[in-house]
Amino acid sequence: MRNPSRWTLAGALVLLIASGAVAASLRTAPEASTRFISDADGRSIVEHGFNTASSAKSTPDGFPLFTEDDLAREQADMGTNFVRFLISWRAVEPEKGVIDQGYLDGVEERVQWYADRGYSVMLDMHQDLWGSAITPSGDSGNGAPAWATFTDDLPVSTGDMWELVYLEPGTIRAFDHFWNTTGEHPELAEHYADAWRAVAERFADNDAVVAYDLMNEPYGGTLQGVAFESGPLTELYQRTTDAIRKADKDTWVCVEPQAFGFNWGLPSALGAIDDPREGDPRVAFCPHLYPLPMDLGEGFAGDSKGLVQGTVAQWRSNALRTAEVLGQGRGAVPVILGEFGLDATGEGAGDYVKLVYETADAAGMGVVYWSRDDGSWGPYETDGAERNLVSWLNRSYPREVDGLVSWRSSADGVTFSVEDGGTAAVYLPPATFTSEPTVQGADVRAWDPASGLLTLDVTGDATVTVER
Numbered sequence: 001m002r003n004p005s006r007w008t009l010a011g012a013l014v015l016l017i018a019s020g021a022v023a024a025s026l027r028t029a030p031e032a033s034t035r036f037i038s039d040a041d042g043r044s045i046v047e048h049g050f051n052t053a054s055s056a057k058s059t060p061d062g063f064p065l066f067t068e069d070d071l072a073r074e075q076a077d078m079g080t081n082f083v084r085f086l087i088s089w090r091a092v093e094p095e096k097g098v099i100d101q102g103y104l105d106g107v108e109e110r111v112q113w114y115a116d117r118g119y120s121v122m123l124d125m126h127q128d129l130w131g132s133a134i135t136p137s138g139d140s141g142n143g144a145p146a147w148a149t150f151t152d153d154l155p156v157s158t159g160d161m162w163e164l165v166y167l168e169p170g171t172i173r174a175f176d177h178f179w180n181t182t183g184e185h186p187e188l189a190e191h192y193a194d195a196w197r198a199v200a201e202r203f204a205d206n207d208a209v210v211a212y213d214l215m216n217e218p219y220g221g222t223l224q225g226v227a228f229e230s231g232p233l234t235e236l237y238q239r240t241t242d243a244i245r246k247a248d249k250d251t252w253v254c255v256e257p258q259a260f261g262f263n264w265g266l267p268s269a270l271g272a273i274d275d276p277r278e279g280d281p282r283v284a285f286c287p288h289l290y291p292l293p294m295d296l297g298e299g300f301a302g303d304s305k306g307l308v309q310g311t312v313a314q315w316r317s318n319a320l321r322t323a324e325v326l327g328q329g330r331g332a333v334p335v336i337l338g339e340f341g342l343d344a345t346g347e348g349a350g351d352y353v354k355l356v357y358e359t360a361d362a363a364g365m366g367v368v369y370w371s372r373d374d375g376s377w378g379p380y381e382t383d384g385a386e387r388n389l390v391s392w393l394n395r396s397y398p399r400e401v402d403g404l405v406s407w408r409s410s411a412d413g414v415t416f417s418v419e420d421g422g423t424a425a426v427y428l429p430p431a432t433f434t435s436e437p438t439v440q441g442a443d444v445r446a447w448d449p450a451s452g453l454l455t456l457d458v459t460g461d462a463t464v465t466v467e468r
């Protein structure tokens with residue numbers, strides 16, 4: 001049980017993907033999303049950045065091991081404009097009914113580092129395996145506070161593959177209580193929504209915070225798939241959105257599907273959320289992508305390569321389908337790939353990164369890499385040395401654009417189209433764009449070769465091409 005063979009699991013994946021493809025083929029997917037989260041100036045944002053950071057899961061204060069200098073380096077090296085910043089329920093509401101304003105001060109201080117550099121921020125209420133109180137040692141899960149953790153003394157054993165701890169009886173029971181499948185803890189979801197309301201009260205007037213990711217990688221306990229997503233998960237999102245809107249009318253809410261399955265390319269049954277704000281709804285979709293063969297340690301090569309390519313294609317269609325459901329007849333909502341990442345020492349790692357960005361660009365999705373931690377999944381070594389990932393993530397892209405419709409990026413530049421244009425900010429890696437690029441379809445307002453930032457004026461409907 002503890003060590004299912006890789007190929008048994010890979011075989012299961014083939015079946016899962018095949019059944020997902022059948023379910024998915026019942027409805028055609030949109031080609032792309034043409035709607036985007038916007039910044040305070042109303043410009044569409046193409047999100048490029050990092051999850052910051054996994055270290056926040058286990059630090060006592062809940063903050064990532066990440067400094068303002070680290071941010072400056074990231075911006076100089078890769079031209080990022082976005083962060084999915086990890087926060088946690090255990091830090092927001094450490095005691096039942098008590099909001100830790102000191103923790104929110106710390107979040108606000110870090111948000112300001114990003115604001116000072118022109119970034120947009122998504123706050124992500126993170127959890128994995130419910131919370132650290134699922135085991136006495138506290139070193140397995142993260143997210144929920146101890147007071148909200150009810151395992152009913154059912155066992156939770158831990159082993160090599162952390163994901164399998166989701167299948168432990170005590171973990172399942174903790175989730176069953178949260179979703180009130182047990183009928184014993186209706187208060188937990190209320191506290192969760194109120195914790196979000198407290199966060200929203202703090203950031204409602206903060207222009208840098210553009211989105212709230214309501215729950216990281218939701219898991220349904222004994223309820224899985226359709227029963228979970230169309231039921232308690234959609235309900236929690238509605239309740240939390242309603243709570244947030246009492247304090248904050250403008251910041252986008254971002255919803256995730258059940259991680260189990262969707263991350264591997266399967267469809268979601270998430271229902272639509274009604275946004276009580278006046279004007280256009282601000283609900284976005286923020287799914288994750290982790291193809292199973294790569295979860296199992298395979299590279300992007302050999303037998304696993306085709307499976308991974310198939311997974312990415314299915315994932316893209318399924319993400320756009322759900323975005324369309326969330327759009328309730330107005331077309332697909334904005335989509336951000338909230339997490340993808342890999343051990344960049346594996347075979348074909350750079351090709352996989354390229355595939356994901358090219359797929360996301362063509363589908364109109366922002367991309368947030370997992371994660372901004374040191375080591376083989378990250379951009380730097382613990383001693384600060386730069387890793388291969390830096391050059392792979394350092395891509396040209398239109399950063400913030402009035403009236404953006406679509407874009408493509410290549411090593412030689414970027415092309416994008418707009419409706420009713422205005423200004424556009426484009427990032428071009430300074431190492432390759434050493435002289436002023438050639439621009440068609442727009443006027444250059446400013447070019448800063450040091451930061452790679454190109455500012456353009458675009459008039460009306462236009463296709464803009466920027467080339468070195």
Ligand code: MNI
Pocket residue numbers: 054127128163164166216217219259260263290295339370
């Ligand atoms: O791979 C997963 C994942 C696998 C399995 C399951 N279940 C069995 C419910 C859930 C999730 N997640 C991938 C990444 N997400 C977290 C942070 O959100 C990262 O630490 C993981 O690498």
